[in-house]
Amino acid sequence: xxxxxxxxxxxxxxxxxxxxxxxxxPLVADKTRLKVQRAMAEVGYVYNRxxxxxxxSLANTVVLIIPEIANPIYSDLLSGVEEILTPLGIAVxxxxxxxxxxxxxxxxxxxxxxxxxxxxxxxxxxxxxxSLDAYIRMGIPxxxxxxxxxxxxxxxxxxxxxxxxxKATEHLLSLGHQRIAFVGSAISPSxxxxxxxxxxxxxxxxxxxxxxxxxxxxxxxxxxGALATKTLLAQPVRxxxxxxxxxxxxxxxxxxxxxxxxxxxxxxxVVGFDDIExxxxxxxxLTTMSIEAQLIGxxxxxxxxxxxxxxxxxxxxxxxEAVLKxxxxxxxxxxxx
Amino acid sequence: xxxxxxxxxxxxxxxxxxxxxxxxxPLVADKTRLKVQRAMAEVGYVYNRxxxxxxxSLANTVVLIIPEIANPIYSDLLSGVEEILTPLGIAVxxxxxxxxxxxxxxxxxxxxxxxxxxxxxxxxxxxxxxSLDAYIRMGIPxxxxxxxxxxxxxxxxxxxxxxxxxKATEHLLSLGHQRIAFVGSAISPSxxxxxxxxxxxxxxxxxxxxxxxxxxxxxxxxxxGALATKTLLAQPVRxxxxxxxxxxxxxxxxxxxxxxxxxxxxxxxVVGFDDIExxxxxxxxLTTMSIEAQLIGxxxxxxxxxxxxxxxxxxxxxxxEAVLKxxxxxxxxxxxx
DNA sequence: TTTTGTCTTTGTATCGATCTAAAATTCCGG
DNA sequence: CCGGAATTTTAGATCGATACAAAGACAAAA
Numbered sequence: 001x002x003x004x005x006x007x008x009x010x011x012x013x014x015x016x017x018x019x020x021x022x023x024x025x026p027l028v029a030d031k032t033r034l035k036v037q038r039a040m041a042e043v044g045y046v047y048n049r050x051x052x053x054x055x056x057s058l059a060n061t062v063v064l065i066i067p068e069i070a071n072p073i074y075s076d077l078l079s080g081v082e083e084i085l086t087p088l089g090i091a092v093x094x095x096x097x098x099x100x101x102x103x104x105x106x107x108x109x110x111x112x113x114x115x116x117x118x119x120x121x122x123x124x125x126x127x128x129x130x131s132l133d134a135y136i137r138m139g140i141p142x143x144x145x146x147x148x149x150x151x152x153x154x155x156x157x158x159x160x161x162x163x164x165x166x167k168a169t170e171h172l173l174s175l176g177h178q179r180i181a182f183v184g185s186a187i188s189p190s191x192x193x194x195x196x197x198x199x200x201x202x203x204x205x206x207x208x209x210x211x212x213x214x215x216x217x218x219x220x221x222x223x224x225g226a227l228a229t230k231t232l233l234a235q236p237v238r239x240x241x242x243x244x245x246x247x248x249x250x251x252x253x254x255x256x257x258x259x260x261x262x263x264x265x266x267x268x269x270v271v272g273f274d275d276i277e278x279x280x281x282x283x284x285x286l287t288t289m290s291i292e293a294q295l296i297g298x299x300x301x302x303x304x305x306x307x308x309x310x311x312x313x314x315x316x317x318x319x320x321e322a323v324l325k326x327x328x329x330x331x332x333x334x335x336x337x
Numbered sequence: 338x339x340x341x342x343x344x345x346x347x348x349x350x351x352x353x354x355x356x357x358x359x360x361x362x363p364l365v366a367d368k369t370r371l372k373v374q375r376a377m378a379e380v381g382y383v384y385n386r387x388x389x390x391x392x393x394s395l396a397n398t399v400v401l402i403i404p405e406i407a408n409p410i411y412s413d414l415l416s417g418v419e420e421i422l423t424p425l426g427i428a429v430x431x432x433x434x435x436x437x438x439x440x441x442x443x444x445x446x447x448x449x450x451x452x453x454x455x456x457x458x459x460x461x462x463x464x465x466x467x468s469l470d471a472y473i474r475m476g477i478p479x480x481x482x483x484x485x486x487x488x489x490x491x492x493x494x495x496x497x498x499x500x501x502x503x504k505a506t507e508h509l510l511s512l513g514h515q516r517i518a519f520v521g522s523a524i525s526p527s528x529x530x531x532x533x534x535x536x537x538x539x540x541x542x543x544x545x546x547x548x549x550x551x552x553x554x555x556x557x558x559x560x561x562g563a564l565a566t567k568t569l570l571a572q573p574v575r576x577x578x579x580x581x582x583x584x585x586x587x588x589x590x591x592x593x594x595x596x597x598x599x600x601x602x603x604x605x606x607v608v609g610f611d612d613i614e615x616x617x618x619x620x621x622x623l624t625t626m627s628i629e630a631q632l633i634g635x636x637x638x639x640x641x642x643x644x645x646x647x648x649x650x651x652x653x654x655x656x657x658e659a660v661l662k663x664x665x666x667x668x669x670x671x672x673x674x
Numbered sequence: 675t676t677t678t679g680t681c682t683t684t685g686t687a688t689c690g691a692t693c694t695a696a697a698a699t700t701c702c703g704g
Numbered sequence: 705c706c707g708g709a710a711t712t713t714t715a716g717a718t719c720g721a722t723a724c725a726a727a728g729a730c731a732a733a734a
Binding site: 001044046047048049050051053054059068070072075078079091093094095096098110112113114115122134137138221222223224226252255256258259277280281282283284285334 | 338363381383384385386387388391396406407409412416428431432435447449450451452471474475484558559560561563587592593595596614615617618619620621622645659
């Protein structure tokens with residue numbers, strides 16, 4: 001295994017100089033730099049980050065902790081994060097907690113032991129702020145993304161859920177729908193609460209009774225969305241529009257409609273939430289609220305980068321607004337009420 | 338920041354003893370171990386992995402490099418890998434190359450610099466075996482998964498693609514289908530080649546003409562699958578069954594059928610490949626070939642673990658057989674030919 | 675009591691890069 | 705060609721855990 005010393009010997013300079021070249025410091029003269037780089041190539045030198053990290057306590061590494069890697073919004077989020085951090089020479093690792101508190105604390109400990117430079121976390125429901133105390137003690141910046149931790153004092157990047165569903169619901173109301181169902185989440189109670197509130201706001205602002213609007217909770221799968229939809233449409237008075245908690249549920253809803261011989265966007269309108277990539281590739285293309293996950297990722301990364309530069313900044317939130325993507329699953333209701 | 342020395346002082350033992358406790362060595366007496374653990378808790382000690390890694394050149398870390406994190410088969414793969422490696426005290430990191438050779442080499446370099454203990458890689462198309470030479474030089478074990486690298490001498494875990502599509506096609510043939518289309522991949526030429534071969538084999542073994550079977554290539558999106566399907570069904574002689582390259586394309590195919598007013602599994606049969614979680618949650622549940630990605634993940638991890646113990650083992654492959662998951666999108670053709 | 679052997683514990687050198695402060699070199703105007 | 709400033713380079717200590725060999729503790733056997 002070759003080290004700085006080997007390179008130094010071949011290049012005929014000191015260890016310290018080679019180290020400076022590694023970190024491309026402006027201190028070294030161009031001639032020397034070239035000589036060193038040639039020597040590095042010659043001996044096949046590979047930088048040892050553990051050693052560097054031990055001495056400098058800078059890992060140039062940030063971890064993105066997400067609850068469910070299979071959910072495509074997190075890959076959008078990741079690409080936003082990388083867009084900001086990669087040019088800064090920071091590597092981004094991903095860790096998947098699979099919605100398990102135990103796994104999450106394992107991962108948190110591991111990252112602490114690795115002395116990562118920062119954390120972007122979409123915490124599992126029920127996470128205690130105490131589980132991040134060690135990070136505060138060690139001065140490692142933490143940014144919350146998408147999901148906040150109750151009672152935690154960290155920067156946050158996310159979307160305005162309440163406003164988002166309000167806009168979605170207003171869209172259907174303005175198309176003339178009078179009976180709109182809310183297909184909520186049985187998985188993320190806190191976010192669901194916010195999104196349901198927005199739904200209620202829109203309905204009330206339109207002078208309709210919230211009680212008249214059916215509500216059902218669903219898991220985040222196609223099948224669950226389809227079942228929920230079939231249940232809703234089996235009721236005596238059918239809704240003409242569906243506001244879904246997220247896109248996968250909305251996809252399930254359209255599948256459920258097809259099974260009932262109904263055409264989404266013609267017989268019943270369906271609106272999703274998130275705007276994952278599949279939404280624009282759906283048939284028919286799904287009307288949904290875009291949270292612009294990639295932008296949220298950029299926000300989170302920017303907050304983290306700022307705080308890495310200066311830990312005394314006041315805590316801040318970057319809450320973006322979801323925008324309506326009107327596609328083909330929403331239209332005026334067939335029969336005006 | 339507290340170190341081994343701080344703990345040692347509080348516990349009244351030497352630094353070396355504390356180090357042994359960290360690695361829960363059986364050498365320390367139970368009484369001492371307890372004393373040390375109490376001291377650790379008291380001073381809030383956090384293990385420093387960079388220091389440990391520098392000295393022992395053991396990172397207890399393995400990286401899984403995948404080309405597309407949004408593809409759900411990789412999350413199954415990951416869970417299989419973790420099932421094997423986590424109990425061994427090895428942390429698994431995920432890195433996403435987003436099908437970019439440049440990003441892949443960045444990541445490979447980074448991992449080398451971190452002196453990870455092993456690599457499981459599903460390489461980007463066009464990867465040169467040379468890009469892994471440094472790993473051979475440094476004696477870091479590498480296992481290929483799902484996709485092989487042309488000309489590389491590493492262990493491999495994956496599925497038998499040819500046999501898989503052969504079985505899928507035989508399933509439709511045995512149901513009585515005479516005209517079956519192959520909806521291939523425009524993205525992964527090498528895997529597509531293998532899968533198409535299996536399709537041809539089945540057709541020929543059944544005494545039918547391969548030339549009579551329509552073939553079309555598709556990207557891996559719902560939309561592309563739907564379009565391909567509509568193109569196929571616009572032909573004068575319609576296929577009664579579709580063998581799709583993977584599940585997302587098959588999903589697209591069912592959506593395309595719905596748009597044409599046809600019912601998947603009744604009017605036209607659709608068979609997918611991979612058996613991602615969404616397949617059993619699809620409406621109707623999708624008939625598909627399960628590659629058991631989780632099992633493949635376990636295989637890859639086992640191969641890696643073996644090689645970490647002994648680098649002189651002969652190179653080996655673990656190729657598993659895909660199994661048919663007969664669900665509701667396949668049935669005998671409507672009109673017998 | 676001494677010897678032997680098993681269990682535990684420890685002192686010290688070491689891993690490879692970085693920090694610091696100081697030394698060496700170069701540059702330039704006078 | 706010199707002095708002083710600016711630019712480069714360097715020696716040596718250091719980060720925190722681990723390897724190794726050797727020492728200490730203790731019980732049982734002689």
